[in-house]
Amino acid sequence: MKTDQKGGLIRRFREAVESLEIPEELLGQPTVTLEGDKSAWIEGHRGIVRYEDDRIEIAAKGCLIRFCGKELRLAVMDRDDIRIVGRLSSVEYMRGERK
Amino acid sequence: MSLSVAAMLRGAVKVRIQGVGAEAFFGMCARRGLILRDIRRTSSDTYTVWTAAGQYRDLARAGRISACTVRILEKRGAPFSARRLLRRSALWAGAVICALFVVFLSGRVWTIRVEGCCDTSQAEILELMRQAGVKTGSKRANISRTAVRNHVISNCDKLSYFTLNFIGTNAVAHVWEREETPEKLAEDIPCDVISELSGVVLALRVKTGRAEVKTGDTITAGTRIASGTVTGALGETARVHASAEAVLRTWYTISTAVPAEVLTVASTERMNVRQSLVFGEQRIPLQSIENVRETWYDKRVKRQSLRLREDFQFPIALESEIIRPCETHGEAVNEEDLSAALKQRMLLRLRAAKPDAEITGYSFSIRQAAEGAWLGVLQAELIETTGTSVPIG
Numbered sequence: 362m363k364t365d366q367k368g369g370l371i372r373r374f375r376e377a378v379e380s381l382e383i384p385e386e387l388l389g390q391p392t393v394t395l396e397g398d399k400s401a402w403i404e405g406h407r408g409i410v411r412y413e414d415d416r417i418e419i420a421a422k423g424c425l426i427r428f429c430g431k432e433l434r435l436a437v438m439d440r441d442d443i444r445i446v447g448r449l450s451s452v453e454y455m456r457g458e459r460k
Numbered sequence: 461m462s463l464s465v466a467a468m469l470r471g472a473v474k475v476r477i478q479g480v481g482a483e484a485f486f487g488m489c490a491r492r493g494l495i496l497r498d499i500r501r502t503s504s505d506t507y508t509v510w511t512a513a514g515q516y517r518d519l520a521r522a523g524r525i526s527a528c529t530v531r532i533l534e535k536r537g538a539p540f541s542a543r544r545l546l547r548r549s550a551l552w553a554g555a556v557i558c559a560l561f562v563v564f565l566s567g568r569v570w571t572i573r574v575e576g577c578c579d580t581s582q583a584e585i586l587e588l589m590r591q592a593g594v595k596t597g598s599k600r601a602n603i604s605r606t607a608v609r610n611h612v613i614s615n616c617d618k619l620s621y622f623t624l625n626f627i628g629t630n631a632v633a634h635v636w637e638r639e640e641t642p643e644k645l646a647e648d649i650p651c652d653v654i655s656e657l658s659g660v661v662l663a664l665r666v667k668t669g670r671a672e673v674k675t676g677d678t679i680t681a682g683t684r685i686a687s688g689t690v691t692g693a694l695g696e697t698a699r700v701h702a703s704a705e706a707v708l709r710t711w712y713t714i715s716t717a718v719p720a721e722v723l724t725v726a727s728t729e730r731m732n733v734r735q736s737l738v739f740g741e742q743r744i745p746l747q748s749i750e751n752v753r754e755t756w757y758d759k760r761v762k763r764q765s766l767r768l769r770e771d772f773q774f775p776i777a778l779e780s781e782i783i784r785p786c787e788t789h790g791e792a793v794n795e796e797d798l799s800a801a802l803k804q805r806m807l808l809r810l811r812a813a814k815p816d817a818e819i820t821g822y823s824f825s826i827r828q829a830a831e832g833a834w835l836g837v838l839q840a841e842l843i844e845t846t847g848t849s850v851p852i853g
Contacts, residue, residue, distance in 0.1 A: 408487025412501055420487075435499035440490050 479528030628771030669702025
């Protein structure tokens with residue numbers, strides 16, 4: 362019963378935040394910008410989890426972002442941003458997979 | 461990888477990262493604010509990264525913590541190039557010598573140009589400038605432009621003004637030649653007015669004085685057209701400054717003789733090239749120079765100067781003389797062509813000699829004067845104005 366109440370509160374809180382239309386990056390959520398299938402900007406990352414030629418996994422708040430493609434590489438990486446270049450084929454958000 | 465200008469100025473290093481926890485290493489670098497560029501995976505546990513040279517220490521520290529080996533593979537940018545260049549003492553010595561050489565050369569005059577000469581010759585002006593200290597190789601700071609100007613103007617009567625300007629290593633002299641104008645008598649000096657031309661008086665304008673000729677009279681050069689000695693109403697005589705001018709109809713005959721045969725000069729296919737190095741005024745031939753045997757030859761000189769800019773050139777030039785011997789043969793001229801050309805030229809000559817006169821008519825004839833010569837005769841009728849003041853007595 363208590364769990365239901367807590368879940369309800371969290372849901373209401375989320376709904377309240379969404380109604381305020383605060384930008385995602387201010388809430389720590391990652392922003393992914395794709396430029397065609399040639400490059401992608403990821404803002405608000407939390408590090409690299411896997412780096413291979415056909416797959417790059419980036420850790421972000423509450424999720425793991427997986428970029429698949431060919432000849433992928435990291436062009437730039439700093440505290441907040443990562444730029445991936447190559448031939449992108451897919452982007453996946455995986456919630457709950459990151460420990 | 462091509463680096464930006466800022467990265468080149470700061471210096472950049474290409475680093476090899478090796479270790480199983482490379483992903484963690486990259487995360488650590490990002491958290492520490494290090495900027496990594498062009499991260500490439502070369503094998504399963506090896507990566508190469510470009511980063512700013514100043515961030516290498518932090519990168520190595522992160523590598524130690526995350527159990528990765530960090531090794532520099534390549535260095536690029538201004539700090540590394542400067543460090544490499546600093547060790548090359550001969551290069552710096554050469555650069556300093558070159559700079560001193562440029563400073564030394566740029567403070568001197570290497571070319572002298574004279575503009576504006578018509579009646580005076582450039583050689584005459586150059587000689588006067590040389591006397592005043594302006595010659596090839598002269599130190600520019602030692603040349604007083606005022607002194608040069610005074611020297612040239614005072615030693616050449618034909619000049620009314622002279623300027624000397626320095627443009628880089630070029631000295632450009634500009635001359636203004638004196639225009640001869642007849643001396644005008646002062647208004648208070650009693651004088652007569654005489655004619656300088658011979659002809660028939662078409663009109664006479666007397667402002668002061670007494671007219672001595674009338675319209676229709678035929679006068680010769682030197683005839684008094686207005687007198688400054690006037691008689692008053694009571695019979696007294698007075699001397700005044702006469703002012704008058706007469707419009708005359710004048711006639712001129714000009715003749716020019718030209719040879720009946722013209723010499724045609726045509727350059728042959730043969731060609732000799734002489735090359736020489738020119739240092740200032742010194743010429744060093746690069747080939748042994750042999751005299752040109754032919755009387756007629758066509759010579760073209762091509763000079764290539766070593767120059768940095770338009771206004772700065774070194775006093776070294778490569779001069780190539782291309783000499784083509786010519787063959788000559790005589791050719792009889794066509795009478796019609798000669799007549800047209802001669803008439804045109806003689807009319808131009810007349811207009812140049814009498815720029816203020818109006819040519820009202822002319823006739824031209826051509827005839828064979830002597831053996832091997834044509835004589836062109838131009839008779840022209842002009843309308844001119846005359847009247848020169850001469851003091852009485």
